[in-house]
Amino acid sequence: MKYKMIVTDMDDTLLNSKGELSNENKEAILQAQESGVKFILASGRPTFAMKKIAEELKLNDYGSYILSYNGAIITQCNDWNEWYKQALSEEEAHKLYDFSRKNNVHIITYLSDEIVSETESEYIDVELNLTGMPHNKVGCFKSTVSEPVVKCIMLEEPDYLKNVEKKLKQEMGNEFSIAISKPFFLEVMKEGIDKGASLLKLAKHLDIKAEEIVAIGDSYNDLTMLQVVGMPVAVGNAKSEVKDAAKYISVSNDDHGVARAIKEFIFQTA
Numbered sequence: 001m002k003y004k005m006i007v008t009d010m011d012d013t014l015l016n017s018k019g020e021l022s023n024e025n026k027e028a029i030l031q032a033q034e035s036g037v038k039f040i041l042a043s044g045r046p047t048f049a050m051k052k053i054a055e056e057l058k059l060n061d062y063g064s065y066i067l068s069y070n071g072a073i074i075t076q077c078n079d080w081n082e083w084y085k086q087a088l089s090e091e092e093a094h095k096l097y098d099f100s101r102k103n104n105v106h107i108i109t110y111l112s113d114e115i116v117s118e119t120e121s122e123y124i125d126v127e128l129n130l131t132g133m134p135h136n137k138v139g140c141f142k143s144t145v146s147e148p149v150v151k152c153i154m155l156e157e158p159d160y161l162k163n164v165e166k167k168l169k170q171e172m173g174n175e176f177s178i179a180i181s182k183p184f185f186l187e188v189m190k191e192g193i194d195k196g197a198s199l200l201k202l203a204k205h206l207d208i209k210a211e212e213i214v215a216i217g218d219s220y221n222d223l224t225m226l227q228v229v230g231m232p233v234a235v236g237n238a239k240s241e242v243k244d245a246a247k248y249i250s251v252s253n254d255d256h257g258v259a260r261a262i263k264e265f266i267f268q269t270a
Contacts, residue, residue, distance in 0.1 A: 003265055004208045006032060007040040007067075007199055007225060008216040008258055010053065011130065011182070013235050014041070016254045019130065021053055028259035032266050033062045038206060042067040042195045044151075044181045044221055047075055047082075048113050049131035069110075069151045070179065070221055071198030072189050084201065086190045087148035092176070096152045096188055097141050099171070103164050105156040105186070107141065109149045116144055123155035123184045151189050158183035179221040187221060196224030214265050216250070216258055217242055233261045 006029075008014045015021055033039050039059065043050055047068040054066050059077040066075050074084040088096075093109060100107035106124060108117040114136040117124055128135050138144045154164060165186050169178055177189040195217075203213060211230035217223075218238040226232035226245045234246035235257035243249055248264065250257035263269045 001211065001230060003037065003214050003231065004212040005038040005040060005203065005206070006214045006216070006262065006266070007042050007229075009195075009218060009222050010041060010043040010045060010050065012237060012253050013216055013218045013222070014053075014253070014258050021056060022256050022259070024256035024259045026057065028256075028262040029057050032262050033058070033064075035266065037266055038062070038064060038208065040065055040067065040199070040202070042071065042199060042215075042222075042225060044070045044185070044187055046110050046113075046131055046133065046150075047073055048133060051080070065202055067195060067198050067202070070177070070181075070187055070189055070193065071195045072150045072193045074198055074202055083205075084198065085150070086193050087150050088152065088176075088188075088190055089148055090146060092190075093145045093149050093152055094142050095172075096154075096176075097145075099168060100154050103154075103167065105154045105161065105164055107152055107154050109141075109145060109152045111136070111145070111147075111149065116141070121155060126182070126184070127153065127155075151187060154186040154188070155184055156186075161186050179223075181219050181221040194224040195222060196226075196228040199225050200228055214261060216261055218253065231265055233265075 029039050050066050064077050072086050076083050106119050106121050108115050115133050116136045118141045176191050177193045179187055181187050213229040214231040215225045215229040216233040218235050232246045233248045234243045235250050236252035250260045
């Protein structure tokens with residue numbers, strides 16, 4: 001099979017444990033693009049927090065795209081215009097806020113390139129550090145969120161958050177797209193929005209078949225894209241459920257797992 005597209009998650013997949021892009025991964029991606037393969041970043045991160053890596057990988061030069069907010073937004077890298085967007089309504093965001101209060105978890109969302117919350121926590125600090133976005137700590141979440149928002153994240157200790165995920169899916173699973181990314185991030189998007197659905201929409205636009213795509217990930221929010229492509233790949237540090245969904249398990253993110261997969265499936269040199 002000749003693969004025409006590679007799509008990869010960022011945190012704990014493309015980036016190492018320090019949040020850095022290795023030279024090995026960068027060079028493999030640039031070589032793949034030079035050979036005519038389309039390279040796509042797909043992350044739970046906001047668009048703002050993906051641009052630096054996208055520019056370093058020269059996605060704008062190769063007419064590529066990024067999937068941000070778990071696929072709620074697809075952005076063209078050549079002009080940074082949004083090609084596709086689906087957002088939660090103000091009322092839906094407020095409903096999620098009420099659920100978060102009832103279940104004693106933190107909740108954040110994004111407005112004007114700021115992270116908005118009523119509270120502070122070590123888990124919110126992780127998102128602040130990952131994205132580099134300012135924190136707008138507000139007195140009232142509902143009065144601040146007076147327009148549609150792309151995504152909400154609930155945050156708490158991982159074991160407790162897994163129970164909250166179950167409860168949220170039981171109560172509202174038919175209303176929202178729900179997935180854990182990092183163990184302490186429970187991400188909530190518009191119903192029907194996930195990395196897999198948005199990837200297929202983009203692939204159709206680019207006239208690339210699902211079986212011609214390599215997708216690489218590590219966590220639960222990557223499962224949907226691994227399930228719809230021809231070659232699903234898990235990095236060595238991936239969750240066990242992600243490894244179970246993969247046809248190929250690469251080395252870890254700290255050992256340049258993306259580069260290994262590119263060499264294996266694009267250049268057959270691994």
